[in-house]
Every structure is written in C-alpha cells, then in structure tokens.
Amino acid sequence: MEKENLINHGLKICVSLTATDKDSLLAQAKLIADSTANIAEWRIDYYDDRDDFEKVIEVLPALKEELGEKQLLFTFRTLEEGGEAEISLPRYKELCLTIAQSKQIDLIDIELARVEFLGRQFIQEIKKEGVKVILSNHDFEKTPDDATLIFRIGVMHQFGADIGKIAAMPQTLQDVLRIMGLVTKARGFYQLPLAIISMGNLGKISRISAGVTGSVLTFGAIGEVSAPGQIPVTELTQMIENLA
Numbered sequence: 328m329e330k331e332n333l334i335n336h337g338l339k340i341c342v343s344l345t346a347t348d349k350d351s352l353l354a355q356a357k358l359i360a361d362s363t364a365n366i367a368e369w370r371i372d373y374y375d376d377r378d379d380f381e382k383v384i385e386v387l388p389a390l391k392e393e394l395g396e397k398q399l400l401f402t403f404r405t406l407e408e409g410g411e412a413e414i415s416l417p418r419y420k421e422l423c424l425t426i427a428q429s430k431q432i433d434l435i436d437i438e439l440a441r442v443e444f445l446g447r448q449f450i451q452e453i454k455k456e457g458v459k460v461i462l463s464n465h466d467f468e469k470t471p472d473d474a475t476l477i478f479r480i481g482v483m484h485q486f487g488a489d490i491g492k493i494a495a496m497p498q499t500l501q502d503v504l505r506i507m508g509l510v511t512k513a514r515g516f517y518q519l520p521l522a523i524i525s526m527g528n529l530g531k532i533s534r535i536s537a538g539v540t541g542s543v544l545t546f547g548a549i550g551e552v553s554a555p556g557q558i559p560v561t562e563l564t565q566m567i568e569n570l571a
Contacts, residue, residue: 338538342367353390358549359394366434368546399431409554424452435460465494493506494523507525509521524542527556534563
C-alpha cells in the first residue's frame with residue numbers, strides 16, 4: 328500500500344517511542360500500531376544503545392514491521408531543546424545521515440540550531456534519500472514574539488524543510504492564542520507546512536485545535552509523555568474528531 332502523503336492530507340497525530348531497550352521499543356510500537364496515531368516518532372535520545380549506530384540500524388527493520396502502515400519519524404532531541412541526552416555536532420550529523428541512508432525511515436526531525444551550523448547541503452543529502460525533513464525549534468522557557476517566530480520559520484524555509492515545527496512554553500493565555508494564530512500569520516510570508524505547539528497544561532488546547540488552526544502535526548501520548556502537555560492519543564483523537 329502506498330504511504331499517505333503527510334503534507335497533502337491534513338492533520339496527522341504523532342506518538343513518541345520513548346523506550347530504552349529493544350524489547351520495550353517493539354512492545355511500545357505494537358501499541359502505536361493498534362492506536363489511532365498516524366506517525367510513530369522514535370525518540371532515540373531515550374534509547375540506551377543510541378551511541379552504537381550499528382545497533383540502532385539493526386533494530387529498524389523489526390520496528391518498521393511492528394508499526395505496520397504507520398509512518399516512522401526519527402528524532403534525536405538534544406538536552407538544549409528538552410531531550411534526554413547530549414551529542415556532539417559531528418556525531419549528530421553522522422547519525423542523521425546514517426539513518427536516512429538506511430531507507431528505513433519516512434521522516435527525520437532536525438533541530439534548527441544544528442542546521443545553522445551544518446548547512447543546507449546537509450539537508451539536501453538527507454532529502455536525496457527520500458526522507459522528509461522536519462526542522463524544529465523548541466523553547467521550554469517562554470513563547471518568543473511573533474516576529475522572532477516568523478523569522479525562524481523563514482530560516483526553516485530557506486534551509487529546505489518539508490515541515491517546520493515550533494514548540495514554545497506559554498506564560499499567559501495570550502501566548503497560547505498567539506501560537507494558535509501563527510500558521511495563518513506565517514502564510515503571509517511562506518507556504519511551508521507547519522506544526523505549531525503551545526506546551527504545558529496551559530497550551531493543551533493548541534494540540535486539540537491543531538487541525539483547525541492549520542498545523543499538519545500534533546503530538547499525543549501512549550504511556551510516558553515526551554513533552555509537557557501531551558494528551559493520551561485516544562482522548563486526543565476523540566477531541567479532534569469532535570471539532571471536525
């Protein structure tokens with residue numbers, strides 16, 4: 328069966344795989360395969376063997392088989408952006424290219440702060456392997472002003488992202504409302520598909536209303552959450568359907 332085109336078919340629900348070992352990872356993948364999620368995000372920064380690229384590659388076929396028709400997003404979220412582990416810039420580049428070249432993933436999340444050092448050619452090398460690129464930016468302290476956020480989206484566009492992702496922590500309800508309107512504001516400058524998230528309990532409504540506000544991705548949870556404010560995927564799906 329041909330895979331769904333992520334960009335052209337509206338909102339997709341993504342759930343993160345946060346297991347630390349192979350057996351737990353595959354068990355978690357089975358739960359996602361049986362869920363209403365469209366995409367599984369392997370958060371490799373949680374994985375105990377993340378530094379052994381050969382072991383990471385070896386588990387991918389079994390992971391893909393367990394997920395069935397779900398698309399697979401690969402992410403190493405760094406400590407600086409709310410992740411679980413550190414990684415040097417050269418190792419980050421090597422990991423991303425190695426995984427893309429494995430032909431076992433559909434999408435990869437690359438942090439904007441890293442791409443600004445690695446360059447556009449790095450993104451093009453990944454895309455040559457048929458992998459869609461999400462360029463992401465996370466701020467766990469605040470929600471920057473609109474001009475800053477639009478600028479970051481512009482940089483994502485210039486680097487050749489297939490999707491831009493912005494996640495920010497609100498301090499006030501006004502921050503949440505600004506984030507929810509960001510896709511519409513950004514379209515005045517760029518046509519880049521966007522995933523826009525307001526984190527924490529205050530920002531939960533942005534995850535539910537993502538399809539209404541124009542985001543192409545929203546993140547739910549099965550078991551452990553990978554970011555503050557995530558909602559169990561079954562509840563999230565029902566809420567989204569109620570808004571449709």
